[in-house]
Amino acid sequence: MLTIHGVPLSVHTRKTIITAILKKIDYRFEVVIPVIPGNPPANWGTLSPTGLIPVLQDGDFTLADSTAICVYLDRKQPAPSILPDDIRESARVLWFDAYAGGTIYRHVVHPLFVQTIVAPNIRNVPTDRAVIDDIVNNVQPKIFGYLDSQITGKYLVGDRMTLADIAIVSNFIVYQYLGFGIDAGRYPKLANYLRGIIATEAFQRALADERPFVDQMGLTREFLAAA
Ligand SMILES: N[C@@H](CCC(=O)N[C@@H](CS)C(=O)NCC(=O)O)C(=O)O
Incomplete structure (x- = not known):
């Protein structure tokens, strides 16, 4: 199952959550709050090169940036697509x-x-x-x-x-x-x-x-x- 790291109420994390919901992709959630000093896990620098949320893990594949994640989910589960063909x-x-x-x-x-x-x-x-x-x-x-x-x-x-x-x-x-x-x-x-x-x-x-x-x-x- 996919893991999304972030906070559900963050603007960019929510983009990935809604995309997953829309596509009926199961995910688990790992709460990471970068603005709270000491909150991110020790390996956060490896997971998120910018230190920002969200980050996606799909098996051994790790991806930061909400747009990159949404496009990845769109290719993984094409229907319904969030990018028009036109x-x-x-x-x-x-x-x-x-x-x-x-x-x-x-x-x-x-x-x-x-x-x-x-x-x-x-x-x-x-x-x-x-x-x-x-x-x-x-x-x-x-x-x-x-x-x-x-x-x-x-x-x-x-x-x-x-x-x-x-x-x-x-x-x-x-x-x-x-x-x-x-x-x-x-x-x-x-x-x-x-x-x-x-x-x-x-x-x-x-x-x-x-x-x-x-x-x-x-x-x-x-x-x-x-x-
Ligand atoms: N371009 C990034 C922006 C991510 C971003 O700005 N995330 C905010 C939360 S919505 C964040 O991690 N803020 C924590 C901080 O600024 O330390 C994306 O789309 O994922």
Whole structure:
């Protein structure tokens, strides 16, 4: 059986979990929390060259990076595929996956996570409100506006769930866990799209499985009631 190392509520770990669920691939989970000093196991440097989660182990094969893992799972169990056959659709899926990790996570979700969780609880330094205000007022509007402009149906690309939806929505789950909301008046398509993807079976199962971690960290699940 496959092993996924990570934390179920991490943006990138959730991508691999949802892909496995969607494809009905059995996996076991090994909790690794890199932001907590001393938490990763002694061999972590060998398993994860970057030190980041997630990492997959499939027998004697070890692989880091959520996108690499999702693509590996897609080749291992091709149906249902998370990458369309059409070359332009497939390219757009990879674009949204890159945008999710390189822009949404890097410039919005990760710094908000650092300010609201890591700073006060792990680094024992106060939250910097100015950083949060800058993200909310100056960084996220362009990103949310762009996404809103790209949504034409239930899924971001094509007519079924792809890696694009998995990567983008996984970011918005953590964003909302942290207590931030999507202004449905300003971004109606984005708000509706997120509700639709979160309501799918694969997301609902992943969210149910990660609930103990969410509760333990005192994060909010209120937004899930609307899904
Ligand atoms: N490109 C990597 C990014 C992985 C990543 O940033 N993981 C975060 C959790 S979502 C992490 O390990 N953070 C711990 C840290 O920054 O020390 C991937 O897609 O797997």
